[in-house]
Amino acid sequence: MGEVVELEAADGHRLSAYVAGRLDAAAAVVIVQEVFGVNAHIRSVVETYADMGYLAIAPAMFDRAQRGVDLGYTPEGLQTGLAIRSQVDWATTPLDISAAVNSVGQSRPVAVVGYCFGGGVAWLAANHVPIQAAVCYYGGQIRDFIDVAPRCPTMLHFGELDPMIPLDDVAAIAAAHPEVEVHVYDGADHGFNCDIRDSYHPSAAALAQQRTNEFLLLHLGG
Secondary structure, three states: OOEEEEEEOOOOOEEEEEEEOOOOOOOEEEEEOEOOEOOHHHHHHHHHHHHOOOEEEEEOOOOOOOOOOEOOOOHHHHHHHHHHHOOOOHHHHHHHHHHHHHHHOOOOOEEEEEEOHHHHHHHHHHHHOOOOEEEEEOOHHHHHHOOOOOOOOEEEEEEOOOOOOOHHHHHHHHHHOOOOEEEEEOOOOOOOOOOOOOOOOHHHHHHHHHHHHHHHHHHHOO
């Protein structure tokens, strides 16, 4: 089981984070939340990466607006999460990711893996934070930051049927960044990786995880 720790960003902001895994792990992974906060699902993702041998951490990215956000996958939870997200300045997200990277990185390589809101955060981190790799699952804001070029190997996962991320946006991102590995999953919707959402797509989630695992192994070693 993991534990909750406190981090400090470069601007003095203090935020909580959920961390799990061996302190002597050869590599680390920063998991970036959806708009539902560091909830049970995100904590389970941290545990999954810890079980794979990584030191894994999920910083509470909403702590700048509201501490302790832990929402369920309901219409009410979504609306609450979106309202809180609107209070978070995208410009500060690299500071909080850097705090997490500094906490688990030290002498080991680090990747950032983000989902939904976290996918956009991971995209920005790939440019602003010294990390070895980034993986972004259905990051709707990536299109808004299309002029931000990753400075590390980056992989993107999108669902073919995602109503929030049109395939035209995916094509534009791929065209603007041919160095980025982009995957689209047939029949998959937004949130296809989350096994407690109605949009969970087991085969797409499994294939995306396989590709992510291979990508991280390539760029983090192990």
